Amino acid sequence: MKSKAPAYFLLLALIALFLGMSFGMLASFQYILPEFLKEVLPFSKLRPFHVTSVISWIVLCATGSIYFFLVYVEKFKLFSPFLAKLHFVIFLLTGIAIYFSFIFDYTEGREYFAFSPILIMPILIGWIFFGINYFKTLYKNIRGWPVYFWMWGTGIVFMCYHLLEAHFWLLDFFRLDFIRDFAVQWKSYGSFTGSWNMLVYGISIYLMSKIKKDSNLGHSKIGFFFYFLGLANLMFGWAHHTYFVPMQPWIRYVSYAISMTEWIVLASIIYNWKRSVLKVEKENHPMAYRFLLSTDLWIFLNIILALLFSIPAINFFTHGTHITVAHSMGTTIGINTTILFSALFFILKNLYPEFETDKKWIKRGYVSFNISLFFFWVSLLIAGGKKSYWMYVSKTGLFSEMQASLIPYYISFFIFGIGIFVSLFIVAFPVFRLFLLKIKTPEKTGL
Ligand code: HEM
Numbered sequence: 221m222k223s224k225a226p227a228y229f230l231l232l233a234l235i236a237l238f239l240g241m242s243f244g245m246l247a248s249f250q251y252i253l254p255e256f257l258k259e260v261l262p263f264s265k266l267r268p269f270h271v272t273s274v275i276s277w278i279v280l281c282a283t284g285s286i287y288f289f290l291v292y293v294e295k296f297k298l299f300s301p302f303l304a305k306l307h308f309v310i311f312l313l314t315g316i317a318i319y320f321s322f323i324f325d326y327t328e329g330r331e332y333f334a335f336s337p338i339l340i341m342p343i344l345i346g347w348i349f350f351g352i353n354y355f356k357t358l359y360k361n362i363r364g365w366p367v368y369f370w371m372w373g374t375g376i377v378f379m380c381y382h383l384l385e386a387h388f389w390l391l392d393f394f395r396l397d398f399i400r401d402f403a404v405q406w407k408s409y410g411s412f413t414g415s416w417n418m419l420v421y422g423i424s425i426y427l428m429s430k431i432k433k434d435s436n437l438g439h440s441k442i443g444f445f446f447y448f449l450g451l452a453n454l455m456f457g458w459a460h461h462t463y464f465v466p467m468q469p470w471i472r473y474v475s476y477a478i479s480m481t482e483w484i485v486l487a488s489i490i491y492n493w494k495r496s497v498l499k500v501e502k503e504n505h506p507m508a509y510r511f512l513l514s515t516d517l518w519i520f521l522n523i524i525l526a527l528l529f530s531i532p533a534i535n536f537f538t539h540g541t542h543i544t545v546a547h548s549m550g551t552t553i554g555i556n557t558t559i560l561f562s563a564l565f566f567i568l569k570n571l572y573p574e575f576e577t578d579k580k581w582i583k584r585g586y587v588s589f590n591i592s593l594f595f596f597w598v599s600l601l602i603a604g605g606k607k608s609y610w611m612y613v614s615k616t617g618l619f620s621e622m623q624a625s626l627i628p629y630y631i632s633f634f635i636f637g638i639g640i641f642v643s644l645f646i647v648a649f650p651v652f653r654l655f656l657l658k659i660k661t662p663e664k665t666g667l
Pocket residue numbers: 237240241244245246247248267270271274275544545548549552553557633634636637638640641
C-alpha cells in the first residue's frame with residue numbers, strides 16, 4: 221500500500237483555494253460597500269484570511285504534486301510514508317490554528333504572515349520533514365538528477381531559510397533598526413515567493429517532459445540555465461520590493477533584469493515545447509496541456525506589466541495602488557495556479573486513465589476562467605491607474621470623490637472575481653470528487 225499523503229495534500233489545497241476565493245470575494249465586495257459585514261469581518265481581517273488561504277493553496281498543491289510524482293509516477297519508495305503523513309497532519313492543524321489566530325485577533329505577525337508568530341514553528345517543522353523525506357528518497361542518484369529535482373530540492377531548502385528570515389524582526393538586532401528591519405522583511409517575502417516558484421516552475425518543466433515523454437527536457441542546457449536564473453532571482457530578485465530603501469542602484473537593476481529574464485526563459489521553454497509536442501501527446505493530457513498554454517499567455521501579459529512598473533520612476537506611481545495587487549494576483553493566479561491545475565489534471569489522468577478530462581463543461585470552465593481573469597486583472601489596473609493619477613498628477617478633488625469614481629471598476633472586479641470562482645469550481649469539481657474517491661476506495665486506483 222502506497223502513501224495516501226499526496227491525495228490528502230491535494231484535497232486540502234483545493235479546500236484552501238475555494239475558502240480563500242470566498243474570503244477574496246467578500247473583501248472585494250467591501251470595496252463597493254465598505255459597511256458590509258464591517259462589524260464581524262472587516263477588510264483588515266478578510267485580507268489575511270484570503271491571502272493566507274490562497275498562498276496555502278499554492279504551497280499545498282505544489283507539495284502534494286511533488287509527493288505524487290515521486291511515489292506514483294517515478295515509482296520511488298518514499299523514505300518515510302509516516303513522515304509524509306505527519307507533515308500533512310502538522311500543516312492541517314497549523315492551518316486551523318492560523319484561522320483561529322485570525323478570528324481571535326492574535327495577529328501580531330506581519331504582512332503575509334500576520335498570524336501569531338509562534339505558528340511559524342510547526343510550519344518550519346513540516347518543511348523540514350518534507351526536506352528529509354525528499355532528500356532521503358532521492359539522494360542516491362543525485363548525479364543524474366533532472367533539473368526539476370534540483371528545483372524542488374532547492375525550493376524546499378530555501379523555503380526553510382526564508383520562513384525563518386521573515387521572522388528575524390522578532391530579534392532586537394533587526395527590529396530596532398528601521399532600514400535593516402524593512403529591508404530584511406521585504407527581502408524575505410520576495411525570496412519566499414522565489415522559493416515557491418522553484419517548486420511550481422519545477423512542476424511545469426516536469427509536466428512538459430512527462431506529457432511529451434521526453435526526458436531530454438529535464439537535462440537540457442536551457443532547463444539548467446533557467447534553474448540558475450531562478451536561483452539568482454530567489455536570492456537577488458527581491459529588490460523591487462524595497463525601492464524605498466536607500467541602496468545601491470545597481471542592486472535594483474540586476475534584480476530587475478534577472479526577474480524579467482526568468483519569465484522570458486520560462487515563456488520560451490513553454491512556447492518551444494508547445495510547438496514540438498505531438499497531437500497524440502496533447503490528446504493524452506488535453507487539460508494539462510491547455511493549462512500550460514494559459515501559463516504562457518499569462519507570463520506574457522505579466523511581463524508587460526512588470527517591465528513597466530519595475531522601472532523605478534513608474535514604480536513610484538504604482539506602489540501601493542491596485543496595480544501592485546494586479547501584479548500579485550495576475551502572477552499567483554495566471555502563472556502559479558494554471559501550472560498547478562495542469563498538474564492536477566495530469567495526476568487525475570494518472571490515477572484514472574479512463575476518465576475523460578476533455579469534457580464540454582470542463583473546457584467551458586477553462587475558457588471562462590481565462591476570460592474572467594483577464595477582465596478581473598484589467599479592472600484592477602484601471603482602478604490603480606486612476607488612483608495614481610489622482611494622487612500624483614491631477615491632485616484635485618476630494619479622496620471620497622476619487623473613490624466614488626472607482627466604483628464601476630470595483631464592481632467589475634467583484635463580478636469577474638465571481639467568474640473566476642465559478643469557472644474554477646466547474647474545472648476543479650471532478651478533480652476533487654475523484655481524489656476523494658481515491659482516498660475512500662483505494663483499491664479502485666491500485667493503492
Ligand atoms: C487563485 C485565486 C487567487 C489567488 C492566488 C489570489 C492571490 C492574492 C494575493 C497574493 C493577494 C495579495 C496582494 C498583495 O499583497 O499585493 C490578494 C489580494 C486580494 N485578492 Fe486575491 N487571489 C485569488 C483570487 C481572488 C478572488 C476570486 C477575489 C475576489 C474578487 C480576490 C480578491 C482579493 C482582494 C480584495 C485582495 C486584497 C487587495 C487589497 O489589499 O486591496 N482574490 N490575492
